[in-house]
Amino acid sequence: MAIRLHINIDHVATLRNARGTRYPDPVVAAQLCEQAGADGITAHLREDRRHVRDDDMARLRAAVTTLLNMEMAATDEMVAIALKLRPDVVTLVPERREERTTEGGLDVVGQRVAVAKAVSSLVGAGIKVSLFVAADEAQLRASRELGVQQIELHTGEYCHAPTPSELTKLREGAELAHALGLEVAAGHGLTRHNVLEVAALSEVTELNIGHALIADAVFVGLPQAVRELREAVLRGVARRPRGA
Ligand code: PXP
Secondary structure, three states, X not given: OOOEEEEEOHHHHXXXXXXXXXXXXXXXXXXXXXXXXXXXXXXXXXXXXXXXXXXXXXXXXXXXXXXXXXXEOOOHHHHXXXXXXXXXXXXXXXXXXXXXXXXXXXXOOOOHHHHHHHHHHHHHOOOEXXXXXXXXXXXXXXXXXXOOOEEEEEOHHHXXXXXXXXXXXXXXXXXXXXXXXXXXEEEOOOOOOOHHHHHOOOOEEEEEEOHHHHHHHHHHOHHHHHHHHHHHHHHHHOOOOOOO
């Protein structure tokens, strides 16, 4: 497949934490997603540990056989955890305590010193780094200058208002990032409906999808939800221009 599908299992932990039970276990969810064809597992260890917790991350590291993508803020605490945990990929994301979910992309231009420090520790330890950024030229160029291998385009605005102009922004961002030599991932707010147009962008090689997939799983079960999402992604990929 021309595109990797990574499933974010955070909201299995959200459901567990709502009642303080041991179930549903995000690690079991990760294994079911892998068995159903996910190419990787994504989890966001937030400062407030509102969904996955340190122990979940350690158990995910031990159980995941595909690829583990750890989303985290560019803080000293998180970098220390990542260096010990050794996920396959770290995606640096902005984080504010009061937000409901990750709002906006990382300000690589404005926070350059802090981001550069985290990137250099992680890359120095041999961990692939991806920066979660808006499809903005200055942010993409700054990401390239920091020497990361990948960026993840924030698709939240497009998913909120799927207009031609938002899609054009994503397309131009993906083209520029690719031209700069960066691998291009995309994520946030994607569903089995709106993912088609994003998967149709030839430069996109990875998708990170969580909330909508877990919501679908409530009705159809996790394996079926992953399979349906993968089919939707493949329908999007089929729309790519020939040869892309
Ligand atoms: N990619 C990144 C970098 C994210 O921070 C998130 C949310 O944790 C996602 C993808 C997944 O977003 P959603 O849960 O809306 O699919």
